[in-house]
Amino acid sequence: AQSVTQLDSHVSVSEGTPVLLRCNYSSSYSPSLFWYVQHPNKGLQLLLKYTSAATLVKGINGFEAEFKKSETSFHLTKPSAHMSDAAEYFCVVPLSGGYNKLIFGAGTRLAVHP
Amino acid sequence: DSGVTQTPKHLITATGQRVTLRCSPRSGDLSVYWYQQSLDQGLQFLIQYYNGEERAKGNILERFSAQQFPDLHSELNLSSLELGDSALYFCASSASGADYGYTFGSGTRLTVV
Numbered sequence: 001a002q003s004v005t006q007l008d009s010h011v012s013v014s015e016g017t018p019v020l021l022r023c024n025y026s027s028s029y030s031p032s033l034f035w036y037v038q039h040p041n042k043g044l045q046l047l048l049k050y051t052s053a054a055t056l057v058k059g060i061n062g063f064e065a066e067f068k069k070s071e072t073s074f075h076l077t078k079p080s081a082h083m084s085d086a087a088e089y090f091c092v093v094p095l096s097g098g099y100n101k102l103i104f105g106a107g108t109r110l111a112v113h114p
Numbered sequence: 115d116s117g118v119t120q121t122p123k124h125l126i127t128a129t130g131q132r133v134t135l136r137c138s139p140r141s142g143d144l145s146v147y148w149y150q151q152s153l154d155q156g157l158q159f160l161i162q163y164y165n166g167e168e169r170a171k172g173n174i175l176e177r178f179s180a181q182q183f184p185d186l187h188s189e190l191n192l193s194s195l196e197l198g199d200s201a202l203y204f205c206a207s208s209a210s211g212a213d214y215g216y217t218f219g220s221g222t223r224l225t226v227v
Binding site: 106 | 172215219
């Protein structure tokens with residue numbers, strides 16, 4: 001069965017420094033993978049998605065993620081953090097086998113300090 | 115604005131009561147999904163409807179039920195409410211299956227007192 005593991009529950013960076021949010025997935029095949037972001041008291045917004053085309057996926061707000069099959073990873077990166085990036089980030093995989101639901105990781109809370 | 119509309123945004127009610135949460139999907143999307151987000155359980159899939167029919171069921175309690183109407187809006191009914199039902203309830207919609215992701219609404223925050 002598909003699953004995702006977000007390796008850090010909290011990440012803290014300074015404004016202007018790089019961001020790395022780590023996600024490993026478990027799947028018997030190459031799945032679709034997503035990153036969603038949730039700002040405080042807001043809904044979930046799709047940041048980017050991998051659907052077996054290019055392994056380097058560019059998303060909104062300068063984020064990107066690279067699908068690495070050999071490492072079963074889909075880490076989210078951004079070269080330079082902005083204060084507005086402070087939020088919770090979820091790595092997500094759809095459950096296959098005709099089930100139309102998404103499996104969410106536990107989330108990584110990103111704090112950005114001035 | 116994501117295009118998925120949830121009402122109300124906030125709801126405070128007493129234990130034992132019943133509430134109805136409403137969701138209007140993005141225009142053209144036939145699938146509606148309900149998720150519950152709580153501090154201890156994270157994001158949990160509750161149920162999916164596709165064009166009026168129940169398509170998939172997750173960790174939905176028997177006290178909870180949902181339906182999707184001919185105009186594609188959906189309602190989630192929560193009854194005999196308990197303190198532990200306090201959570202953020204999200205609705206999402208998609209044009210096809212989960213493989214392409216969903217569009218989420220901004221959620222209904224339910225507080226049971």
